[in-house]
Amino acid sequence: MQKHFKKIRLVLALVFFAAFLVSFADFRGNMPSRWHSAILYLQFVPSVIKFFTPLAVLSLGFIVVLLLTLLAGRVYCSTICPLGVLQDFFIHIRLKWMPKKGLRFKQAHRVLRYSVLVLALISLLFTGVLVFNLLDPYALFGRMAANLYQPALGWTNNIIAKLIPASTLHAVKINTLHLASVSFAGGSLALLIYLSMAYERLYCNSICPVGTFLGLLSKISLFKLKINPSSCTQCGKCQSVCKSNCINIKNMHIDESRCVNCFNCIPICSENSITYKKSAIGLAKKPVTSSDGGRRLFLATTTAFLAAKALPVFAVNENKSEEEHEDKICFFSRGPIAPPGAIGIDHLKSSCVACHLCIAVCPTKVLQPSFLEYGFTGMNLPKMDFAVNYCNYECRKCGEVCPTGAIVKLEKEQKKLTQVGKVVLRMNKCIVETEATACGSCSEHCPTQAVKMVPYYNGLPAPEIDPSICIGCGACEYACPVTDPHPAIFVAANTLHVLAEKPKQEALETVVEEEFPF
Amino acid sequence: MKRRDFIRTSVGASLASGALIGTGALNEAFGSPANLQNSYDLVAIKGGEPDTMFMMAIAELGCMGRFVKKGQTVVVKPNIGWDAPPERAANTNPKLVGKIVEQCVKAGAKSVTVFDNTCDEWTRCYRNSGIEKAVKDAGGLVVSGNDQSKYRKISLPKGKSLKTAEVHELIIQSDVFINVPVLKNHGGATMSLAMKNLMGVVWDRGFWHKNDLHQCIADFATYRKPDLNVIDGYNVMKRNGPRGVSVQDVVNMKYQILSADMVAADAAAVKVFGLEISDVAHIGLAEQLMVGTSKLDTLSIKRISI
Ligand code: SF4
Ligand code: SF4
Ligand code: SF4
Numbered sequence: 137m138q139k140h141f142k143k144i145r146l147v148l149a150l151v152f153f154a155a156f157l158v159s160f161a162d163f164r165g166n167m168p169s170r171w172h173s174a175i176l177y178l179q180f181v182p183s184v185i186k187f188f189t190p191l192a193v194l195s196l197g198f199i200v201v202l203l204l205t206l207l208a209g210r211v212y213c214s215t216i217c218p219l220g221v222l223q224d225f226f227i228h229i230r231l232k233w234m235p236k237k238g239l240r241f242k243q244a245h246r247v248l249r250y251s252v253l254v255l256a257l258i259s260l261l262f263t264g265v266l267v268f269n270l271l272d273p274y275a276l277f278g279r280m281a282a283n284l285y286q287p288a289l290g291w292t293n294n295i296i297a298k299l300i301p302a303s304t305l306h307a308v309k310i311n312t313l314h315l316a317s318v319s320f321a322g323g324s325l326a327l328l329i330y331l332s333m334a335y336e337r338l339y340c341n342s343i344c345p346v347g348t349f350l351g352l353l354s355k356i357s358l359f360k361l362k363i364n365p366s367s368c369t370q371c372g373k374c375q376s377v378c379k380s381n382c383i384n385i386k387n388m389h390i391d392e393s394r395c396v397n398c399f400n401c402i403p404i405c406s407e408n409s410i411t412y413k414k415s416a417i418g419l420a421k422k423p424v425t426s427s428d429g430g431r432r433l434f435l436a437t438t439t440a441f442l443a444a445k446a447l448p449v450f451a452v453n454e455n456k457s458e459e460e461h462e463d464k465i466c467f468f469s470r471g472p473i474a475p476p477g478a479i480g481i482d483h484l485k486s487s488c489v490a491c492h493l494c495i496a497v498c499p500t501k502v503l504q505p506s507f508l509e510y511g512f513t514g515m516n517l518p519k520m521d522f523a524v525n526y527c528n529y530e531c532r533k534c535g536e537v538c539p540t541g542a543i544v545k546l547e548k549e550q551k552k553l554t555q556v557g558k559v560v561l562r563m564n565k566c567i568v569e570t571e572a573t574a575c576g577s578c579s580e581h582c583p584t585q586a587v588k589m590v591p592y593y594n595g596l597p598a599p600e601i602d603p604s605i606c607i608g609c610g611a612c613e614y615a616c617p618v619t620d621p622h623p624a625i626f627v628a629a630n631t632l633h634v635l636a637e638k639p640k641q642e643a644l645e646t647v648v649e650e651e652f653p654f
Numbered sequence: 655m656k657r658r659d660f661i662r663t664s665v666g667a668s669l670a671s672g673a674l675i676g677t678g679a680l681n682e683a684f685g686s687p688a689n690l691q692n693s694y695d696l697v698a699i700k701g702g703e704p705d706t707m708f709m710m711a712i713a714e715l716g717c718m719g720r721f722v723k724k725g726q727t728v729v730v731k732p733n734i735g736w737d738a739p740p741e742r743a744a745n746t747n748p749k750l751v752g753k754i755v756e757q758c759v760k761a762g763a764k765s766v767t768v769f770d771n772t773c774d775e776w777t778r779c780y781r782n783s784g785i786e787k788a789v790k791d792a793g794g795l796v797v798s799g800n801d802q803s804k805y806r807k808i809s810l811p812k813g814k815s816l817k818t819a820e821v822h823e824l825i826i827q828s829d830v831f832i833n834v835p836v837l838k839n840h841g842g843a844t845m846s847l848a849m850k851n852l853m854g855v856v857w858d859r860g861f862w863h864k865n866d867l868h869q870c871i872a873d874f875a876t877y878r879k880p881d882l883n884v885i886d887g888y889n890v891m892k893r894n895g896p897r898g899v900s901v902q903d904v905v906n907m908k909y910q911i912l913s914a915d916m917v918a919a920d921a922a923a924v925k926v927f928g929l930e931i932s933d934v935a936h937i938g939l940a941e942q943l944m945v946g947t948s949k950l951d952t953l954s955i956k957r958i959s960i
Contacts (some may be wrong), residue, residue, distance in 0.1 A: 164777055298803070307801040499775045528774055530737050530782070573866040574935070576842020581773060585894045589841035595933075597841065615773075617863040641902045644892055648907050652698055652957045653925040654950045 141399035160281035165497040169536030182539035189541030209354040213396035219273035223332040238376035245342040278491030283321040317505035351393035374401035471629035472509040477535030477543040480632035488542035490516035494534035522610035529583035555636040557608030557627040565624035578612035695953040696913040701960035704750035724762030726829035734770035743889035745783040752788030771799035813873030820857035833880035837887040839895030847920040872939035917946030
């Protein structure tokens with residue numbers, strides 16, 4: 137039976153990975169949001185962060201992962217983690233390509249791995265989730281998927297649509313590529329390919345904070361891989377297939393903190409010496425090494441983690457007094473606009489790991505990756521870009537899919553009143569003023585009629601704004617034909633989102649003439 | 655004279671398709687000459703459901719067979735600009751669109767295709783307007799209007815402000831073009847009617863807003879005149895158009911206007927809405943460009959109340 141563990145793991149990993157690819161391919165947000173949630177439910181870091189955001193206390197995926205690890209070791213790392221599976225793929229290619237250069241035992245980078253974990257936790261106090269944004273495997277994978285894989289799919293689609301006009305495919309609009317986020321994703325992919333081909337699961341066992349943390353837990357997991365010293369011939373075959381370089385054949389020991397439970401070693405052993413079996417609950421019998429110090433350090437910082445994660449959320453509630461909406465606001469200093477459900481820029485920064493799933497599924501593509509607009513600690517976070525499109529009045533997709541609770545799921549009516557920014561009109565740039573011709577493109581697109589056409593002169597209608605009912609969707613800005621050098625109407629960010637007033641609606645008199653009017 | 659124009663294009667189109675010859679459908683399709691003389695320039699109908707009104711009105715014009723011949727390709731252009739449900743009347747009524755498609759299919763059309771270059775994200779507009787489903791159920795096809803590669807540059811020699819435009823290839827290539835706007839208030843263009851609805855077959859609309867919107871609407875109307883215009887006045891958005899804020903902007907007026915003349919149809923629709931023809935500048939501008947006539951008293955009009 138244990139001989140089949142490897143195959144079972146492989147099938148599960150492929151299923152999970154395929155689900156991720158489908159999830160990030162959903163460029164119009166047509167897939168039901170609960171599917172996205174189900175696929176992402178077990179992602180460790182997002183689930184932990186979500187647990188600490190308001191309105192999302194039922195995010196228990198990470199507890200499932202904790203229990204799973206306590207029971208079975210780091211199965212997460214070779215089945216559930218998309219970046220882990222991706223690395224296995226590259227390792228596989230490298231082994232096919234250079235079959236002679238097998239794998240071998242290497243010493244663990246203890247200092248490095250525990251320092252990274254500790255630093256990541258401590259940094260929560262100062263930089264929000266930035267370090268997780270940069271190091272979390274799911275976030276890294278998400279950015280590669282959203283910024284490289286999705287556009288590649290789109291191009292493939294468009295080429296096929298062009299070559300075979302009769303096919304049911306039609307050309308689709310591909311998300312704008314941003315130099316910063318594409319090079320970021322491309323750079324991390326290149327690095328990952330290099331690391332995995334040259335050093336196998338080095339990232340997982342020395343950099344990834346999730347890997348290090350689950351590694352600590354798997355030291356006390358119930359089931360572990362063990363070498364039976366009485367039958368082992370020390371032939372070293374197991375060592376040559378171990379992606380974690382954690383089988384030390386000299387002393388016939390497997391470093392369970394680095395083992396990702398890929399089970400490659402079980403079927404390769406001709407003596408059936410390696411078995412996955414129940415060990416005494418509690419600490420390993422193995423002589424204690426310096427990693428114990430790591431564990432102590434870890435426990436100490438966990439407290440810091442919890443405290444830090446809770447802080448920014450309270451900061452949001454403290455309510456920075458809302459900036460005044462003044463005539464002074466200029467297009468270039470209006471600030472980055474966070475999507476509806478992000479509560480405010482502080483909340484977004486404190487919880488978003490920049491996986492770009494929201495950007496991938498936003499049906500209008502108004503959501504775009506930022507670079508440093510939110511500041512250094514808000515690197516890569518999603519922002520609304522009204523040069524690309526505007527936020528659909530009826531849509532709540534980003535909040536429905538966000539796995540970290542950085543964008544919370546809003547109720548339908550709540551979304552339609554959530555004000556992410558306020559409209560500013562520069563009449564001296566408006567076409568009705570400068571050209572004295574009709575336009576009204578802004579009002580045409582405005583879902584709340586916060587910008588309305590009112591009689592101006594010579595019967596010409598001109599826009600008039602009411603920022604109190606504006607929700608900052610950006611439709612007016614997107615639709616405004618003026619470009620010199622920016623639209624005549626635009627949205628200035630609300631640092632903290634608020635509720636707009638309901639558009640006032642009087643009943644219409646509904647008399648329809650009896651006679652034809654002509 | 656307008657009517658003769660219209661007949662000429664129909665004959666041309668059907669001969670080109672060649673499908674009619676020897677089928678004996680010719681008589682049925684055109685009716686006898688006597689019938690033709692009885693045909694109206696414009697039919698206005700009120701008081702019924704969108705689909706029944708259409709059936710009664712089109713009968714007065716000699717049935718769908720007069721516009722669509724066997725084997726022809728048909729493009730139907732409703733307004734599907736907004737991600738809004740049918741009752742908000744931001745888009746053309748799906749029942750009406752479905753009925754028109756069904757009648758085209760019955761008349762033997764080779765294909766009936768429906769599209770709009772929407773304002774909101776197109777798949778949502780198509781779905782939530784109910785039009786996608788109505789068209790599919792009736793045997794038609796919906797295609798994206800959001801694919802720039804399907805637009806071709808055309809020139810408008812008669813245009814004053816708009817000299818060229820990028821037009822969807824379906825409008826250029828289809829044998830029959832049926833324009834199905836919804837009657838509504840419009841912040842920028844005062845009213846959204848048949849001519850305004852044609853903005854949804856072009857790609858670059860920003861230019862129109864920048865360069866005298868009303869003139870551009872009139873200029874574009876000199877391009878390809880639809881073979882038939884059906885203005886949907888069933889639910890009418892009286893204010894906050896063209897998008898509307900809620901159902902409170904909508905009045906259930908139960909009107910429908912059919913004509914091959916866009917200017918005449920628009921003029922009649924403006925009156926139904928309760929404005930004067932002169933309030934909507936592009937109607938007069940189009941008339942100057944000989945697109946059609948807004949002098950409703952010179953036309954033969956059939957009025958039906960249900
Ligand atoms: S806000 Fe977007 S990028 Fe950030 S965690 Fe949520 S889905 Fe990922
Ligand atoms: S709510 Fe707005 S920003 Fe979010 S996915 Fe929908 S359109 Fe995009
Ligand atoms: S004024 Fe502009 S930003 Fe505000 S609700 Fe209207 S379209 Fe959206």
